[in-house]
Amino acid sequence: MAQVIDAETIAGEDEAVFALRSLQQAHANNRQYEASDAELLQFYEQMVLIRRFEERAGQLYGLGLIGGFCHLYIGQEAVAVGVQSALKSGHDSVITGYRDHGHMLAYGIDPKAIMAELTGRGAGISHGKGGSMHMFSTEHKFYGGHGIVGAQVPLGAGLAFGHKYRGDGGVCIAYFGDGAANQGQVYETFNMAALWKLPIIFVVENNGYAMGTAVSRGSAETHFYRRGTAFRIPGMDVNGMDVLEVRQATEVALDFVRAGNGPVLMELKTYRYRGHSMSDPAKYRTREEVQDMRDHHDPIEAAKQELLKRGVSEDKMKEIDKSIRAVVAAAADFAENSPEPAPAELYTDVLVETY
Numbered sequence: 535m536a537q538v539i540d541a542e543t544i545a546g547e548d549e550a551v552f553a554l555r556s557l558q559q560a561h562a563n564n565r566q567y568e569a570s571d572a573e574l575l576q577f578y579e580q581m582v583l584i585r586r587f588e589e590r591a592g593q594l595y596g597l598g599l600i601g602g603f604c605h606l607y608i609g610q611e612a613v614a615v616g617v618q619s620a621l622k623s624g625h626d627s628v629i630t631g632y633r634d635h636g637h638m639l640a641y642g643i644d645p646k647a648i649m650a651e652l653t654g655r656g657a658g659i660s661h662g663k664g665g666s667m668h669m670f671s672t673e674h675k676f677y678g679g680h681g682i683v684g685a686q687v688p689l690g691a692g693l694a695f696g697h698k699y700r701g702d703g704g705v706c707i708a709y710f711g712d713g714a715a716n717q718g719q720v721y722e723t724f725n726m727a728a729l730w731k732l733p734i735i736f737v738v739e740n741n742g743y744a745m746g747t748a749v750s751r752g753s754a755e756t757h758f759y760r761r762g763t764a765f766r767i768p769g770m771d772v773n774g775m776d777v778l779e780v781r782q783a784t785e786v787a788l789d790f791v792r793a794g795n796g797p798v799l800m801e802l803k804t805y806r807y808r809g810h811s812m813s814d815p816a817k818y819r820t821r822e823e824v825q826d827m828r829d830h831h832d833p834i835e836a837a838k839q840e841l842l843k844r845g846v847s848e849d850k851m852k853e854i855d856k857s858i859r860a861v862v863a864a865a866a867d868f869a870e871n872s873p874e875p876a877p878a879e880l881y882t883d884v885l886v887e888t889y
Contacts, residue, residue: 557768557798558759560786565773567616567782571844577619577777578837579854581611584636585834586855586862587645591635591652594866595812600652603681604666607636609807612833613739614640616780617707617802620788627675627697629690630709632667633739634679637709641674645865655872662875663883675704684710684717687736691723694734694797705791706734713744715758721765724797728765731796735787736762738801739774745810746818759801767799774802775831778840805831 569577588606595604607614610633618628618640630637638648643659651658651669659669669679677693680686690708697704714720715738727734738758742749749756759769768790772783780802787798805827809816816824838851 555768557770557786557790561770561772561783565779565782566776567778567785569778569781571841571846573619574778574837574841574844575846575854577615577781578834578841578851579858580615580619580640581777581834581837582855583645583858583861584611584614584639586858587639587649587865588635590862590866591649592808592812594649594653594869599870600666601654602665602667603632604652604812605633605810606806606808606812607633609827609832610739610741610774610804611636612777612780612837613709613737613774613802613804616774616777617737617784620781620784621707622704624673624675625702626704627677627693627706628709629677629686629693629706630679631683631686631711631714632679632681633711634667634669638669638671638676641671641676643671643674643676645861646868649865649869650872653869653872654874655869656875656879657868657872661879661883663879684714684720686710687714687717687720688723690734690736691727691732694727694732695730697733698730703792704733705788706732707737708734709737709739711744712738712740712742712749712753712758713747715740715761716744716753721761724762724765724767724799727797728762728767731794733791733794734797735784735791736767736797736799738799739804740801741804741806743806743810743818746814746816748818757801759799762797762799767797769799769801772800772802774804775827775833775836777833777837 584607588608592606594600614636635648647659651660651664652666654662654665656662659671667679667681670677687708687710690706694706740758744752759771762769770783773779783800787800790798807824
């Protein structure tokens, strides 16, 4: 005999579905953060800093001054700047994968210390022992920089649990990519975070390609913001190439999480202009595709055009670019002229405390 489902049950299910989609609706109602001219100018400066820094890092890698792996953030600047501009610096915590330089710069960490870390110098943020993929700054509550795909997500839940345990009101932002979104540990973390109502925002930086595999070839469900539905985690679909949209969506997510409602999953659709890493020629996509993104969706150019509409002069933005180029050049010079770590550093930071 067929099961009969009454109207009350259906209504209850509809209410549950609405509750899960309510953040998406709130985001759809108002997609743009109302930034003042000063705020937008600051966002623009931060994005340009990340772009110019990463371009210089690519040059240093080509010269052999940066070894190992190096994953550049060029094209994705609006994600880090938009999200982290909404955080309480030194209060909320951040954890990410190995494409981490941009996040650190957006958090206001000294470019000299980051570039010195990239070149393996003792003046680096992790004393030259972390390199490109494993940078930390506990002072800024930035917890890496992780080389294992998806490993930062459960660690992020631990950071969120720490915020809840201490009752400090902090929120953890756990960034991961579209490739990491298919890792089992991600879903174990979703379940635990939802069950315990942990103060965490999961941010999927969907740049379209997990290393060299297009999302459509590697994921059955390509709408990543829906991935938390099974765990009753509300999702948000966000244009990650628009810094004002990213900032507004982050405000909505933070309000929800800080109110004690548990986690949020944000999918930020973005794009990287370079290969997965410096060793990737990116032959899996056409030059025309990349150029189209540069020409029509570039986050820095979009911010520049908005500033021009507001009356900020072209000369002002040229001054900003010139100033940032000088900052990046100084960071590169500092890194190149800094000494390597002393041999004794091999024995530090191995164990917590002594016994």
